[in-house]
Amino acid sequence: MGTTRVMKEFLTYRNPGPLFLPKGKGFGHPTDTPIVLPSWLSEDEVNYYAAKFDKTGFTGGINYYRNLDINWELTAPWTGAQVKVPVKFVVGDQDLVYNSLGAQDFIHEGGFKKYVPLLEEVVVLEGVAHFLQQEKPDEISKHIHVFLKKFH
Incomplete structure (x- = not known):
């Protein structure tokens, strides 16, 4: 190929x-x-x-x-470890990983929040796949900027 x-x-x-x-x-x-x-x-x-x-x-x-x-x-020593910083998670609705078996339920039904207790927001961008920072650079930059502005 x-x-x-x-x-x-x-x-x-x-x-x-x-x-x-x-x-x-x-x-x-x-x-x-x-x-x-x-x-x-x-x-x-x-x-x-x-x-x-x-x-x-x-x-x-x-x-x-x-x-x-x-x-x-x-990575077994970190089983059950939590991410204990504020998080905004951005993913594309066409992302192969996001569409993998059980991923959407894990993200949206509480599993993700269990490991990322300070998860503030999940954003699913429509029509975007795995390379979202390249596909929608202005939108991704805006999400990052808005998120970081809260901390100063």
Whole structure:
């Protein structure tokens, strides 16, 4: 498929369902289908990321998922730990993680608040996926600015 194609597919992924990569169809459609980049992503940016992964490959990032059991063991001492600072959580409604099994219920039905007791607000941006700081930079900056203004 090629590194550039993988980067374009990953950065523009907009399927809120579980990630499913059918054989021969990449991220759900034929790999010879052109990908139109959104306004927030340029060919130069894609080429930059692709050049970096051409040098290193994807193994480093994938190894995190291959080692989930070890990661759980390494972080076991912090099981049940709470984030005890004020928090505003911003996520896109098209984010793959937000749409993962049980994530929305955890965030909105009290599970998240259990571990982040000073959670002040959850903001779900419509039409935004995983790279929200690139997709909606002005909106994200505004959310950060408004949140931080409360502390001085």
